[in-house]
Amino acid sequence: MKGLSKFGRGILISLSIAFCNESYSQEPQKEDEIEVNEIHGQLFIQRRFNMIRYMDEFDYLKNAEKINGWEKIKFIKLNEEGTSYLSLGGNSRSEFVYLRTATDGEETKTENEYFWDQRLLIHTDFHLKNHRLFAQLVNAWRVGDEASISSLDEDDLTFQQLFYELDFGTNSFQGYLRMGRQSMFLGSGRFFSVREGPPNMRLSYDGARLGLANGIWNSNIFYLKEVFIEDGVFDNEAFGDNELYGVYSSLDLGSGEHTKVLDFYYAGLGRPNVVYQNLTGQEERHTLGLRFLYQSVGERGYDVDAEANYQFGDFQNLNINAYSVSLNADHFWNTTKNIEHRFGIKANVFSGDGSRDNDLGTFNPIYPALGYLSRAALINFSNLYTFHPSYRLTLSNGFAVNIENAWLWRQSKNDIIYNAAGLPFSSITGEDGISTERYVGMLPSIEAEWAVNAFVSFELFYSALYKGDFFDSVENDIHNVVFTTYLRF
Numbered sequence: 001m002k003g004l005s006k007f008g009r010g011i012l013i014s015l016s017i018a019f020c021n022e023s024y025s026q027e028p029q030k031e032d033e034i035e036v037n038e039i040h041g042q043l044f045i046q047r048r049f050n051m052i053r054y055m056d057e058f059d060y061l062k063n064a065e066k067i068n069g070w071e072k073i074k075f076i077k078l079n080e081e082g083t084s085y086l087s088l089g090g091n092s093r094s095e096f097v098y099l100r101t102a103t104d105g106e107e108t109k110t111e112n113e114y115f116w117d118q119r120l121l122i123h124t125d126f127h128l129k130n131h132r133l134f135a136q137l138v139n140a141w142r143v144g145d146e147a148s149i150s151s152l153d154e155d156d157l158t159f160q161q162l163f164y165e166l167d168f169g170t171n172s173f174q175g176y177l178r179m180g181r182q183s184m185f186l187g188s189g190r191f192f193s194v195r196e197g198p199p200n201m202r203l204s205y206d207g208a209r210l211g212l213a214n215g216i217w218n219s220n221i222f223y224l225k226e227v228f229i230e231d232g233v234f235d236n237e238a239f240g241d242n243e244l245y246g247v248y249s250s251l252d253l254g255s256g257e258h259t260k261v262l263d264f265y266y267a268g269l270g271r272p273n274v275v276y277q278n279l280t281g282q283e284e285r286h287t288l289g290l291r292f293l294y295q296s297v298g299e300r301g302y303d304v305d306a307e308a309n310y311q312f313g314d315f316q317n318l319n320i321n322a323y324s325v326s327l328n329a330d331h332f333w334n335t336t337k338n339i340e341h342r343f344g345i346k347a348n349v350f351s352g353d354g355s356r357d358n359d360l361g362t363f364n365p366i367y368p369a370l371g372y373l374s375r376a377a378l379i380n381f382s383n384l385y386t387f388h389p390s391y392r393l394t395l396s397n398g399f400a401v402n403i404e405n406a407w408l409w410r411q412s413k414n415d416i417i418y419n420a421a422g423l424p425f426s427s428i429t430g431e432d433g434i435s436t437e438r439y440v441g442m443l444p445s446i447e448a449e450w451a452v453n454a455f456v457s458f459e460l461f462y463s464a465l466y467k468g469d470f471f472d473s474v475e476n477d478i479h480n481v482v483f484t485t486y487l488r489f
Contacts, residue, residue, distance in 0.1 A: 045398055048454035049089075049488045052183055052194060053123055054134050054161070058087060070489065083129050090122040092487040095197070097144075100479040115144025117153065117200045121160060132165040140200045152199035154231045160204055174213040181206050181227065181238075186220060186248045187263050187291055188305060190326065190381075193369040198377050198420070201229055203367060206239045219249040226367075243270040244367070246287075257298065263291035263307075269366055274315065275423055276353070276362050277416055277434075285313040285320055285364055299334040311363065318360040324381070325349045342392040344404075348373075352383025352412030362415055370420050374406055374443035376463035376480045379425075380418040384440070385409040398451035408440035410470065417470070425471075437469035459484040 035046040050056050061067055061075035062082040078084035099113040123136035138160035142153045163180030183204050186192035195203035207224035226242040246267035254260035267287045274283040289309035296302055305328040313320040325348070332342040353361040365381035373379055373386060390404035410417060416424050416434055447461035465478045 045451035087125040136161040259295040346388035352415030406443040439468035441468040
């Protein structure tokens, strides 16, 4: 009965949002600009709304002579000039997941698992001249096999975000100070992400973030603590033990037909309880990173996203000495104004522990975008070589399909691989529980998304893990099918 009531609640709220979207979306004052992004390895077709809702922009309504009912709640003027206003909005994500695991032992058997995720986000954005208060509530639950429900999948009600922001910018300089509970997405999002899914709950932090920019460069200085999720009402632990601090800066080098951006960053990561192979303990890790982004403008060209970083610090009595290198290159062209083709190659190296000495070489991906390797999100970014060819087709009506295959190998045979939670993978063979094989497996995926309009979109994807020689022979392949409906207003 509990699961049934959750299901009914989700259906009613989702239908209510869909009805509101249909009612309010008539005759918009601004034409939707379709932009297709790959965020966390997931397609996101942006039409009016941003994935991170505090980044939505509705300033175009400030001087609009005529606005419809939907636009009235996006920009509620509080003074004549429109410098003070209130904006209301929300998201609903309904996701049906099917997992199939084939197990070969003395006899072959198949384990099937089904569950349904529902996440509701409601926010209000209050601006009073150069002051801002943003509040976002979340309610998330899962219906299905109880064994599949983790602490990151359910929360009865809590603040996903609740921050105060002071804008102290001028005509030639932008600056803000943001304090409170907040999400953060920086750079490529590979290592500083919002955890769009899986799991069901997004990632948020308590702390402060300072932003400075002048049009050519921008910097973000931050000190944050991870919010630990409890499944009750407003009971999440504030200012948890895991801390993240540092600075992320970007320099705009581009002009004309190309966009060129150079990012450089430092991040400190402190966690009291980290697991590497058979060791558990406190970690203080520091990351220095460099990223170069090149994007062509027009109907044909190349996009290149290259990133490298080095990590050092202390874990137990070991010195950390780790690194990663990532390359994402795409060639795209438009056959007509309505169709874009894009062929891509991704290649990554995430270091592993090469020898059992006083150094720890296992790369820690900070707060990774787990879908980057595959939407199955089964393997974390540690001790891996990966190679991914892909193809994406985009139509101007808001439809896109992406086909990708990833091959994975261990970077070091002396180290293991880690699951999405950052824990060592089980079911492996070899001396001291470490397999002597390097090949981890293959991760194919196909994803299709249709953004019907700015308010409603649908997504269907299939992904799998075809396990390689690294795994124990009794552990076989995993197949994953997910259908998702997004409603936004």
